[in-house]
Amino acid sequence: MTRSRLAGRPAGPAPGHPGTREETVMNVLDGIVAWARAGLEARRREVPEAVLRDRASAAGTPVDCAAALRGGDGTRVIAEVKRASPSRGPLAEIADPAALAGEYEAGGTAAVSVLTERHHFGGCLDDLDAVRARVGVPVLRKDFVIDAYQLWEARAHGADMALLIVAALEQPHLADLVALAVDIGLTPLVEAHDEAEAERAVAAGATVVGVNARDLRTLEVDTETVARVLPRIPRDVVRVAESGVRGPECAARYAALGADAVLVGEALVTGGRPRAAVAELLAAGRRPSVTPPPPAWR
Numbered sequence: 330m331t332r333s334r335l336a337g338r339p340a341g342p343a344p345g346h347p348g349t350r351e352e353t354v355m356n357v358l359d360g361i362v363a364w365a366r367a368g369l370e371a372r373r374r375e376v377p378e379a380v381l382r383d384r385a386s387a388a389g390t391p392v393d394c395a396a397a398l399r400g401g402d403g404t405r406v407i408a409e410v411k412r413a414s415p416s417r418g419p420l421a422e423i424a425d426p427a428a429l430a431g432e433y434e435a436g437g438t439a440a441v442s443v444l445t446e447r448h449h450f451g452g453c454l455d456d457l458d459a460v461r462a463r464v465g466v467p468v469l470r471k472d473f474v475i476d477a478y479q480l481w482e483a484r485a486h487g488a489d490m491a492l493l494i495v496a497a498l499e500q501p502h503l504a505d506l507v508a509l510a511v512d513i514g515l516t517p518l519v520e521a522h523d524e525a526e527a528e529r530a531v532a533a534g535a536t537v538v539g540v541n542a543r544d545l546r547t548l549e550v551d552t553e554t555v556a557r558v559l560p561r562i563p564r565d566v567v568r569v570a571e572s573g574v575r576g577p578e579c580a581a582r583y584a585a586l587g588a589d590a591v592l593v594g595e596a597l598v599t600g601g602r603p604r605a606a607v608a609e610l611l612a613a614g615r616r617p618s619v620t621p622p623p624p625a626w627r
């Protein structure tokens with residue numbers, strides 16, 4: 330019997346086994362992935378993978394993302410450039426994604442996430458280029474990665490991290506993409522929606538695992554998903570709570586659950602004060618200092 334690395338969970342059915350949640354979660358995801366596949370095949374015809382590989386080796390040294398997302402005095406923030414979403418429709422114009430990312434960085438974000446998917450999120454690789462050129466913190470390519478080509482593309486466009494969604498990938502393919510990402514200098518953020526997927530993420534070799542509170546069947550956000558799944562992920566893995574962070578209160582809750590970082594999109598792009606909002610999320614996630622400062626009157 331395989332041993333589960335998730336705390337408090339007996340080893341379940343084999344990853345990818347019929348009847349597991351990954352079988353049924355695919356409706357919304359299926360549609361997005363179909364677009365992703367068509368898009369990447371079109372780009373592959375224009376820019377062969379060999380060209381991307383050359384560009385990737387000229388893209389500079391990627392940042393150590395695990396270190397950037399962990400440590401310090403509390404829960405870090407990954408701030409997202411997000412124009413639209415399937416759940417909410419258009420969110421924000423974002424004429425200058427680099428300027429937005431610059432505001433995030435000034436507010437103290439540990440990383441910037443850039444949605445590069447066009448049809449559902451209004452993003453593109455130009456956004457990734459622009460953000461990469463502006464900020465010094467790690468940059469995450471947030472897309473629906475199903476092929477090695479997209480990882481080379483991410484690195485060629487200067488990303489330090491790339492998202493891999495467990496529910497979109499069979500286990501051997503997930504493990505291959507995790508290994509390739511690491512080989513080419515990307516840190517994969519491997520996204521799970523339940524315990525079984527979190528276990529698959531860890532088994533695939535992920536060192537950074539995200540728990541997404543958004544159910545990809547209904548698009549409903551349920552922060553209880555994070556409460557249930559995230560604390561069970563081993564402590565040697567960087568734990569990221571994703572979606573539904575509407576303000577400091579939720580960031581504080583995710584911090585108390587043990588999140589090393591929170592990934593926030595909508596609240597930041599719609600709030601109109603990205604720099605201050607990032608700083609407030611960071612303050613909410615700060616751990617109380619071990620030695621309290623001396624009272625001012627001493």
Ligand SMILES: O=C(O)c1ccccc1NCC(=O)[C@H](O)[C@H](O)COP(=O)(O)O
Nearest residue numbers: 414415416571572573574592593594595
């Ligand atoms: O945001 C969506 O509606 C969505 C739908 C289907 C697949 C993925 C989706 N979002 C991607 C994300 O993971 C979020 O952009 C990210 O976690 C930030 O979430 P939020 O702060 O709630 O905007």
